[in-house]
Amino acid sequence: MPSVTNARVIFNDIPTGYPEPGKTTVYDESTTIDLDAVPLNGGVLVKTLFLSVDPFLRGMMRDPGIDSYSPAFKIGEPIYGYGVARVLRSEIAGVEAGSYVEGIISFQQYNILPNLAPDAFHIIDKKHKVPLSYYLGALGMPGKTAFMGWRKFSQAKEGETAFVTTGAGPVGSFVIQLAKLAGLKVIASAGSEDKVAFMRSVGADVAFNYKTTNTLEILRKEGPIDVYWDHVGGETLDAALETARVGGRFIECGMITQYNNPGPETFKNIVNIMTKSLSVHGFIVLRELDDKLREEFYNVVPELVSSGNIQYREEIHDGLESAGNVFLAVQKGLNKAKAVIRVAEDV
Template identity: 50%
Template sequence: MAPIKNGRLLYKEIPDGYPQPGKHVVYDESELIDLDNVPLNGGLLLKILVLSIDPYLRNRMRDPSVRGFLPAFEIGKPLQNGGVAQVLRSEDPKYTAGTYVAGSYPFQKYLVAQASEVNGLRPVQKKGKLTLSAHVGVAGMPGATAYTGWKEYAKPKAGEVVFVTTGAGCVGAIVIQLAKADGLKVIGSAGSDAKVEYMKSMGADVVFNYKKTKVEDVLKKEGPIDIFWDNVGGEALDAALANCNKHARFIECGMMSVYNGDNAYQMKNLNYIYQFEIQLHGFIILSLIPKYPEFYTEFANRIASGEIKYNEDITVGLENGGAALETIQRGNNTGKSVIAVADY
């Protein structure tokens, strides 16, 4: 077979605000690959099938001198995130041709790598409602974020009240379901009426569109809250601080309100942290990797059986990945954002 194009989604420029396809991220087909003859040097030839688009990717599109929990992306190189690939050729006895493997991959169609070079490489399979794309969402890093973070920090008691921001996102929707399973009253917020309906379908008791209804008004009526799962920060965090019980647990999982250069909200209620003796946990999933084995067994079975529900927003084609990245930053996706790089 003659060499074919190995399409890549390259990081080209640091954005000031929202990342724009064609400017900050560019699809490129200049690289060729000979699938039959490319040297493997004891490694694997992988065909990337699915890639995950997550809000935190914007955090890596920064000046390298700025600190972050992960290194900044390198200008001129592909973006990188969780994905699922299929082994096309192998010189590694642990992985045979045809095997599906999840891991952290560059945003390109084909990859030659040593197994040790791919973070989190592990075999995966389809099972019931557990699709390949689910392994980058509800059964992947976002799912692990929700499951392990809830188990580690929430300390839920039946009858308590939890407030979940971005409740229609992959992480938020799982937290809603975990909280309901633990017997809690769940308040969920999202940015569209369609997402409000989705949160209802996940089992949330009180749902609202924060673009139409003030967070403060909802929490005054439906609170006080005992647990706050926060993915956005800003006004929602401020309102939660003013409307929580003593010894409330705040799980700070993300700050989407400040990822894209938006004007920072001026916090007014930080004094309640000590007044209410709030237990506030900043939380990065990398710190809970030792908890993954339980997630991959116990939670994966709940997904496969259909007990845990999920929704996906699938973008077809790596060339459209830049648009998917902008869409999720603007909060316009409906479900877990996934790029279908190839048929799976």
């Protein structure tokens, strides 16, 4: 077979605010690959089917001299994130051509993966009748984040009240449903009426649009809060600190107000961590997801999703060339559901 184009998305420039399509990232079709002859060196060759656009990728668009929990993208090289791919050729025992994997891959049409370490990749069992793209959402990193964070840190008790921010996203909507399964009252916020309707549909008792409704007023009326699941930070976190119940648990999963605005935040209610004996748990899922929790996740969650007991929705964008615009939409909160790029059909 002659060489074919291996299109990719290159990290081109470090943004100072929101990532700019065509400047921060550039779609490139200058490279080719010989699918039959390219050396695998003991690894696998995969065809990328779906890629996930997650908020945390913004933190990797930085100067490499700035330390963080994940490496910075390298100028001139493809960006990378979670993806689903089909194995075309394999030199790894037990991994056959035609199988499907989910894990960290480069944003390009074809990838050579040197190994499939279990802490970085999952070989998909297709016995559950769900779309492959779901392994980037409810059955992938976002689902693991919700499942693990809730199990480890919520200490939830029936009758308590939880407040979930970004409640229409893949993590937040999962947390809402976990909280309802545990018997909690759930308050949830998002940034559009469509998202508010979705949060109600998955069980939120109080769902509101933070852009048109005062968060602090809602929390004063519907609280106090026992469990706070945070994706936002900033004023919303400060409002949660004011309205927390003594002994409340704060689960810090993300702070998107800081991702594109490196300036400092001012908190009026930070002293409540002490005066209300609050527990604050910040976490990165890859640090916390041990083998036991990973096994429990795959034993429990795929069946919950395939049976409809856990609801999930996604927003699929066609073509690798759409990546820059999708990145920007996710950072601005303009996506209506989990943002996924369909790179190729499964043929």
